[in-house]
Amino acid sequence: MGTQIVNKEELKQLYDRDFYLWVMENLELLKNKEFDLVDWENLLEEIEDMGRRYLDSAVSFIAIILEHLYKYEHFRENENMGNSWINSIDNARVELEWLFKEMPSLKRKAQQEIDLAWYKAVKKLVKWFRKPENYHLAKKYFDKLPTEQDFPKKCPYTFEQILEYEAWIENNT
Numbered sequence: 001m002g003t004q005i006v007n008k009e010e011l012k013q014l015y016d017r018d019f020y021l022w023v024m025e026n027l028e029l030l031k032n033k034e035f036d037l038v039d040w041e042n043l044l045e046e047i048e049d050m051g052r053r054y055l056d057s058a059v060s061f062i063a064i065i066l067e068h069l070y071k072y073e074h075f076r077e078n079e080n081m082g083n084s085w086i087n088s089i090d091n092a093r094v095e096l097e098w099l100f101k102e103m104p105s106l107k108r109k110a111q112q113e114i115d116l117a118w119y120k121a122v123k124k125l126v127k128w129f130r131k132p133e134n135y136h137l138a139k140k141y142f143d144k145l146p147t148e149q150d151f152p153k154k155c156p157y158t159f160e161q162i163l164e165y166e167a168w169i170e171n172n173t
Contacts, residue, residue, distance in 0.1 A: 011039040058099050058110040059117045061092040065162050066121035066155065071128070073167050075137055086168055093163065111159045118155035122148050 014022045022039070029038045068085035076082045100107040129138040129146050138145050157165065 008037060008039060011037065012042065015039060015042045054099060054103060054106055055109055055113065058096060058106055059113045059120070061096045061099075062110065062114065062117035062162055063120035063124070064092040065089050065096075066118055066157060067124045067128075069157065069162075069165065069167060070121065070125065070151075075141060077137070082168070096163065114155050114159060114162070122151045125151060 011022065011025060014025065022042070026038055026043055029035070065088075068088045072082045072085045072089075096110075100110075126146055126148060128134055129142075135145075142150055
């Protein structure tokens with residue numbers, strides 16, 4: 001498969017028109033060591049974005065764990081409440097474990113993003129209380145609809161707890 005692109009400008013235009021073809025063309029150029037024709041600007045940006053996507057995924061999984069762990073520990077009304085939160089925590093932990101196994105350096109970077117994950121978790125907690133079926137919980141625990149200021153500013157869990165803490169077992173043994 002020979003490259004169809006004859007100059008850098010054509011390749012740069014292709015980036016916006018047909019991303020898949022742009023990838024294949026750059027791949028072919030790199031394989032053929034035709035480095036002078038590669039669209040380096042967009043290629044470097046895409047490589048950076050690839051790494052960021054994995055970190056964003058890890059932060060999202062951590063935020064899910066934080067949200068549901070916090071709900072489980074603070075807002076359960078009865079023994080049956082929270083089973084879906086446990087499932088969500090377990091599923092997010094499996095995904096994190098896979099990401100960290102495949103990309104070990106991601107674990108260290110994700111650990112540095114706990115504050116961002118907590119921020120996202122608090123946003124979701126506030127939204128959760130704004131759902132009509134949870135108004136009674138907002139009244140019971142806050143005497144109003146809570147805002148971000150009603151939750152801890154700093155994440156109340158360590159990275160180890162995010163990965164391993166099982167409140168449903170710890171509190172029942």
